Amino acid sequence: MPKTLNPLQIVADRWQPSARFVRRAALAAVVMAVVIVVTGGAVRLTQSGLGCPTWPTCTEDSLTPTPEMGINGVIEFTNRMLTYVLCVFVGVAIVAARARAPRRRSLTRLGWAQFWLIASNGIIGGITVLTGLNPYIVALHFLAATALLTVAVVMWHRSAEGDDEPRDLVARPVRQLSWVLVGATVLLILAGTVVTGSGRHAGDASKDVHRIPLDWREVTQLHVDFVYIVVGLTVALWFVLRAVKAPAVPRRRVVELFAVLMFQGVIGYVQYFNDEPELVVGAHMFGSCLVWIAVLRVFLSLRERGEAATLPAPSGEHEALQAAASASSR
Numbered sequence: 001m002p003k004t005l006n007p008l009q010i011v012a013d014r015w016q017p018s019a020r021f022v023r024r025a026a027l028a029a030v031v032m033a034v035v036i037v038v039t040g041g042a043v044r045l046t047q048s049g050l051g052c053p054t055w056p057t058c059t060e061d062s063l064t065p066t067p068e069m070g071i072n073g074v075i076e077f078t079n080r081m082l083t084y085v086l087c088v089f090v091g092v093a094i095v096a097a098r099a100r101a102p103r104r105r106s107l108t109r110l111g112w113a114q115f116w117l118i119a120s121n122g123i124i125g126g127i128t129v130l131t132g133l134n135p136y137i138v139a140l141h142f143l144a145a146t147a148l149l150t151v152a153v154v155m156w157h158r159s160a161e162g163d164d165e166p167r168d169l170v171a172r173p174v175r176q177l178s179w180v181l182v183g184a185t186v187l188l189i190l191a192g193t194v195v196t197g198s199g200r201h202a203g204d205a206s207k208d209v210h211r212i213p214l215d216w217r218e219v220t221q222l223h224v225d226f227v228y229i230v231v232g233l234t235v236a237l238w239f240v241l242r243a244v245k246a247p248a249v250p251r252r253r254v255v256e257l258f259a260v261l262m263f264q265g266v267i268g269y270v271q272y273f274n275d276e277p278e279l280v281v282g283a284h285m286f287g288s289c290l291v292w293i294a295v296l297r298v299f300l301s302l303r304e305r306g307e308a309a310t311l312p313a314p315s316g317e318h319e320a321l322q323a324a325a326s327a328s329s330r
Contacts (some may be wrong), residue, residue, distance in 0.1 A: 012099040019159075022100050022107070025093040026156040029114060032089045033149040034289045036082055040145065041285040043079045044196075045278040049133045049203030051076030055126035083122055090114045093155065106163060110155035117148040133209045135197035142193055149289060153296045162306035170246050170302050177240060178299050181233045185295045188226035192288060195219050200276055220272060227265060230291075234258050237298070250301040257294040264291050 017025075043049055051065065051072035052058035058065045058077050065073030094111035097104065121144040128137045168175055197212035198219055238254045264287035271280045 008095060008098040011095055012101070012103075015099050017096045017100055019100070022093075022096045023156065023159045025089075025096045026107075026152070026159045028089050029086075029093045029111075030149070030152040030156050030293070032086045033114075033145070033152045034286070034293075036079075036086050037142070037145050037149065037289055038282065038286050039079050039082055040142070041282050043076055044138075044203040045201055045282055046072065046075055047204050048072040048075040049138075049209075050129065051204075052080070052129065055129045080125075083118060083125075087115065087118055090118065090152075097155075097159070104163060107155060107159060110151055110158065113151045114148055114155070117144060117151060121145060121148065133203045135210060135212045138203065139193035139197050142196070143189075146189060146292060149292060150296065153293055154300070157297070157300045158305075161304065164306035166303045166305050168303050169250065170241070170244060174237075174240055174244060174246070175302055177233070177237055178302055181230065181237060182295060182299050184226060184229050184233055185292065188223065188230055189288065189292065191219065191223040191226050195223050201278070201281060224268070227261070227268070230295075231258070231261050231265075234261060246302075250298065253294070253298045253301045257291075257298050260287070260290045260294045263287060 043051070048071075051069060051074070054060060057063045058069075058073065065077045090111060094108060094115065097107035097111050100107075121141065124137065124141045124144055128134065128141050131137055194212060194214065195216060198214045198216040199211075200216070203209060234254060234257050238251065238258070241251045241254060264284070267280060267284045267287050271277070271284050274280065
């Protein structure tokens with residue numbers, strides 16, 4: 001019986017990417033996940049949410065926007081096309097992880113998880129358009145994008161470590177405090193989606209878009225309360241890590257998180273007291289991605305899985321490195 005040819009195995013037989021390439025491919029997927037969140041926000045903030053009034057085509061008779069649809073159609077359609085660009089970046093990360101030797105199934109699984117999240121969120125995006133920008137579906141659309149960003153960050157982090165059983169670098173109560181920090185940040189993000197769903201940026205100016213029936217200022221205050229909680233937990237975690245003499249990396253990650261929170265807080269206050277200008281709201285969405293990435297990096301830095309396995313350099317490359325070292329020592 002002939003052996004079934006696996007395209008990824010064929011690539012792996014002919015190409016061995018370096019560990020650095022795999023990490024960079026995973027990082028590129030993280031960057032594109034942020035880009036898709038920010039550009040999705042730009043669609044809403046430019047009132048282009050229904051620039052293409054149907055899905056999966058732009059109109060009932062055209063796949064692409066027509067001149068009559070103006071700039072809003074172009075913006076909405078461009079955001080749809082960026083999904084395919086995102087798929088390319090994730091595809092490169094999957095292929096690189098699969099071709100890397102020794103094979104690490106954990107990385108390829110994380111890559112495929114990103115692919116299926118993109119596919120599912122594309123369907124949610126279509127439902128968003130077909131339901132006339134229902135605010136609850138819009139919130140789900142954003143949360144699915146956040147889930148994609150989460151998996152992308154985990155893959156990026158895992159690409160730089162091994163596959164040993166995770167070993168805590170701090171005591172269990174400290175790890176539990178980091179869990180509380182993650183949970184509070186999730187609630188912060190959820191409150192932010194409610195602010196978006198009840199706020200003034202409905203996503204399209206051509207029709208009366210349904211909004212979440214809540215006072216957006218009161219919801220914003222709840223959102224701010226969660227900000228204070230997250231900031232407080234971050235400061236508490238920093239003091240705890242110093243007290244238990246935790247390794248330098250986790251302490252540095254907490255400082256980075258605090259800096260991102262301060263940056264995001266300034267943007268949030270500017271946004272609130274200036275009646276939510278579109279550009280500042282877009283910057284706030286970008287900041288929310290940075291906050292979530294920083295929180296995940298804090299959480300992941302509190303345990304280790306050993307060093308990633310590496311292969312010796314090919315003979316030609318090894319000889320070239322030796323020659324370069326010899327020349328530099330002369």
